Amino acid sequence: MTYDLVIKGGNVVLRDGVYNVDIGIKDEKITCIAETITDDAKQVIDATGQYVMPGMIDTHVHISEPGRTEWEGFETGSKSLAAGGTTSYVEMPLNALPATINKKALDLKLEAAENQNYVDYAFYGGLVPENLDNLKELADAGVLAFKCFLSDITSEIPEDFINVDDFTLYKGMQKLAELDQILCIHAENASVTSGLAKEFAREGKNSGVEYAESRPIFTEVEAVQRAILFAKETGCKLHLVHISTSEAIQTILKARTEGVDVTVESCPHYFAFTAEQVDEIGPRAKCQPPIRKAEDQARLWDELMNGNIDWLTSDHSPCTEDLKQGNLWEAWGGISGAQNNVDLMFDLAVKQRGLPVHKFVNLIATNPAERFNIAHKGEIAVSKDADIILVDPNESYTVKREDLYYKNKHSAYEGRKIDCRVTTTIVRGNIVFNVERGIVGEPIGKLISTNE
Known part of the structure; x- marks a missing residue:
């Protein structure tokens, strides 16, 4: 199998704890969770040192x-x-x-x-x-x-x-x-x-x-x-x-x-x-x-x-x-x-x-x-939507107005130092945010159905 995306080396947060496993994603779904994924992938993310969570x-x-x-x-x-x-x-x-x-x-x-x-x-x-x-x-x-x-x-x-x-x-x-x-x-x-x-x-x-x-x-x-x-x-x-x-x-x-x-x-x-x-x-x-x-x-x-x-x-x-x-x-x-x-x-x-x-x-x-009966979301598990974030527990930053995406760039958190950082956000297998690149691509969000 050729995966659309593989996330390797991260501390993956599953229902019962944290595991060092790889995640394979294809057609917007999580299709494999294994100690090591060796199959080909169109894209690979190295998540070493980061938490990988829904x-x-x-x-x-x-x-x-x-x-x-x-x-x-x-x-x-x-x-x-x-x-x-x-x-x-x-x-x-x-x-x-x-x-x-x-x-x-x-x-x-x-x-x-x-x-x-x-x-x-x-x-x-x-x-x-x-x-x-x-x-x-x-x-x-x-x-x-x-x-x-x-x-x-x-x-x-x-x-x-x-x-x-x-x-x-x-x-x-x-x-x-x-x-x-x-x-x-x-x-x-x-x-x-x-x-x-x-x-x-x-x-x-x-x-x-x-x-x-x-x-x-x-x-x-x-x-x-x-x-x-x-x-x-x-x-x-x-x-x-x-x-x-x-x-x-x-x-x-x-x-x-x-x-x-x-x-x-x-x-x-x-x-x-x-x-x-x-x-x-x-x-x-x-x-x-x-x-x-x-x-x-x-x-x-x-x-x-x-x-x-x-x-x-x-x-x-x-x-x-x-x-x-x-x-x-x-x-x-x-x-x-x-x-x-x-x-x-x-x-x-x-x-x-x-x-x-x-x-x-x-x-x-x-x-x-x-x-809310959103059965296809909410955890990292095979067959769930590949809605995944990476959090670096060792990266600190200060909330600055110029980094806010709000239409009106004010926040009660301006000037606050936070001692971790979301580095990547993935929606149904699509990277929509990366800390170095900012917002990625075009809007791909879909209306949620509880019937899936």
């Missing part, structure tokens, strides 16, 4: 095309994902206009995404008060899951995204349970956080710690409890997005013991920064839920290291630079993070804290693939 599946990405393409488009967003070691992503139903709350809007997004992506992609459908009758058409059209907000999200713009009320949450969960769909939830108590934000702003409380105190831990826990209660009543499958506190995770773990089908994600920024550091970074580090205080972050680290967080996502939420001006009340809330997921968390969790590498792979690839 590419990240980032299930929480905001691309603002169409409608707000000046914030982020599919081309720039997927380039940044590729450079960061992500080989597949799932795009959220908000920030673009119109929001993905009906099939017509989904079709616009599908058309906009075609031939622009450097990595594979899928879409969420939204749940909002006005679209209960549109959930089935979105599910039939192939959205991977659904998303709603319990936190306050309002807009005067027609066809923009808004948060659900409790009736919509209940009825939506009923319908999604019937459709066997997962509902992903942004869990914060809208009334309390909105009231505290106005109160703190009036009083001139603008520090990073004060911003965290305006969205206290109990507001996340209460919303998680409410979502779980509704899930018990309806039988809807849940996924809690960007959870920032140990208290909320413990609530989720308790619900599992009571039979609730629920998973949980968190994001690198909750592990990389503390509220005490936000003032130095400024509004680039503003997000919801907020960056937590150091003592709270320490407990979140315990949850990650103890295996209580199912996977990691970027929650890449970009915007134009002018929207990041002003104080923490005025600036847009969202962190541009798609390009620094794998390297940052590999450094923090694996190198600095000793997380086994195969467990790290579960956090970035295997677990989300299994939860």
